[in-house]
Amino acid sequence: MPNPSASSPDTDRPVVERRQNPSAATALDEATGGLYRKLSELNLFDTLTNRYHSDDFNAARSEYIRTRVNILSIVFAIFAPLWIPLDYLLLDSEDLGTIAFYRLMLFSSMLILLLVNNARKRNLQHSLLCLTLMIAFPAIFYTASLFQLLGGDAALIGYSFIPFLLVAMLSVFPLTILEASVLGAGLIITLLYNDFFAGTLFTLEGFKDLWLISTLLVIALWANQAQLHMLLRLYRQATRDPLTGLLNRRIMMERVKELSKNWKKSERPQVSVLMLDLDRFKRINDTHGHLTGDRVLQAFSQIMKDELRSTDILTRYGGEEFAAILPGSSMDNALKAAERIRMRCEQSWVTSKDNEPVRFTVSIGVGELLQDEGFNEALHRVDNSLYEAKKTGRNKVVQAN
Numbered sequence: 001m002p003n004p005s006a007s008s009p010d011t012d013r014p015v016v017e018r019r020q021n022p023s024a025a026t027a028l029d030e031a032t033g034g035l036y037r038k039l040s041e042l043n044l045f046d047t048l049t050n051r052y053h054s055d056d057f058n059a060a061r062s063e064y065i066r067t068r069v070n071i072l073s074i075v076f077a078i079f080a081p082l083w084i085p086l087d088y089l090l091l092d093s094e095d096l097g098t099i100a101f102y103r104l105m106l107f108s109s110m111l112i113l114l115l116v117n118n119a120r121k122r123n124l125q126h127s128l129l130c131l132t133l134m135i136a137f138p139a140i141f142y143t144a145s146l147f148q149l150l151g152g153d154a155a156l157i158g159y160s161f162i163p164f165l166l167v168a169m170l171s172v173f174p175l176t177i178l179e180a181s182v183l184g185a186g187l188i189i190t191l192l193y194n195d196f197f198a199g200t201l202f203t204l205e206g207f208k209d210l211w212l213i214s215t216l217l218v219i220a221l222w223a224n225q226a227q228l229h230m231l232l233r234l235y236r237q238a239t240r241d242p243l244t245g246l247l248n249r250r251i252m253m254e255r256v257k258e259l260s261k262n263w264k265k266s267e268r269p270q271v272s273v274l275m276l277d278l279d280r281f282k283r284i285n286d287t288h289g290h291l292t293g294d295r296v297l298q299a300f301s302q303i304m305k306d307e308l309r310s311t312d313i314l315t316r317y318g319g320e321e322f323a324a325i326l327p328g329s330s331m332d333n334a335l336k337a338a339e340r341i342r343m344r345c346e347q348s349w350v351t352s353k354d355n356e357p358v359r360f361t362v363s364i365g366v367g368e369l370l371q372d373e374g375f376n377e378a379l380h381r382v383d384n385s386l387y388e389a390k391k392t393g394r395n396k397v398v399q400a401n
Helices: 024-031 035-041 044-048 055-082 084-090 093-117 124-148 162-172 177-198 204-239 249-265 281-288 290-307 331-346 375-391
Strands: 271-278 313-318 321-327 349-351 357-359 362-368 397-399
Touching (some): 044 177, 055 084, 055 093, 055 124, 055 249, 084 093, 093 124, 124 162, 162 177, 249 313, 271 281, 271 290, 271 331, 281 290, 290 313, 290 331, 290 349, 331 397, 362 375, 375 397
Parallel strands (some): 362 397
Antiparallel strands (some): 271 321, 271 362, 313 321
16 A cells, blocks of 8 residues: 555645556546546536436426427428418429419428427437438438429528528527437538539539538537537536535435335335444544545545446435445345445545645445335445444444344
8 A cells, every 4th residue: 555645745635546457447547648637627428428318407408409490490380481471482383283282291390390309308418309300301301302302593582591501500509519419410411412413522612611611519509519519518617516526415315205206116126225423523524624524525425436336326415424226136146346445544644735635434234125125224224224334333334133
């Protein structure tokens, strides 16, 4: 184990003893010379895909997308038939009936989309599907109309701008880079497909269209990321403890309430609970100051993140007390995880403002949700076992009765 006195004085971040088997993120950060950490701080990985977004954040983003799909679908449904009088003035009589039919089909498609988008069952996948359809219906209308008007000057009025409009519309949605890129690529392919059959793909006109739609897509991607960053920041401010980054108590109870619906369907739900309390934390604050105490809290929360799964619910329960809900984890596995956390704390330290090592330990109560037992009852039992760990010497793991 490294010498505690050799702590690093040139950083304000908590110094926790490095494990013999570093996490994949730590190894990647070392391999890239710190680039991984810098990109993480920029939230690039948060906005690349929705893979690591929580279910409740996905639900909030889904509602955000659904609302905007509703608004834009209504706009398309209104303006599609309103353009028919202009078509009457600009188009030849043989094209007028067909184009009017296409516009009425677009109008009907948008009304159907409104019904689908507001269906009772809503989730992120459903909202993204409706967004895709909202983009696809006008793109199909654009393709069909240009084929009907191929070679006519009227095609330039009210039709050729549609793919550019659709790309620009993407900017009003909080999309990940992957989601926006897939939709944008589809629109670019649609434009190239129509330019190819119009014979303008490899002309100056074709290159101008490609440059313009690509520029609009880059701007839309930037706007998507700005919106997604803002939503993530607001979400985290509302749901996470600002010091440790763990969920706050209110959100933990909401998560448990959602999960309990699935637990009730199971004959014997396997859910373990940890209650953790830092030992003599007030003494650390009184002796070394609250800034050092904050470092201890941050270091401890990082140990919890390292030793528990990404699917576990980690919470700063209040002050120096923490809780962890482990769905699908047996009592035996929960006890092993608790012991790993206890040992990591025992072997770790942070540096004080005087550059002195400050060690800390933790007491942990562990329990398993019993058949037909409410979560609050289980939490009370585990809290009693935590109290027992504190009363009988601290720095230990006690199993709930």
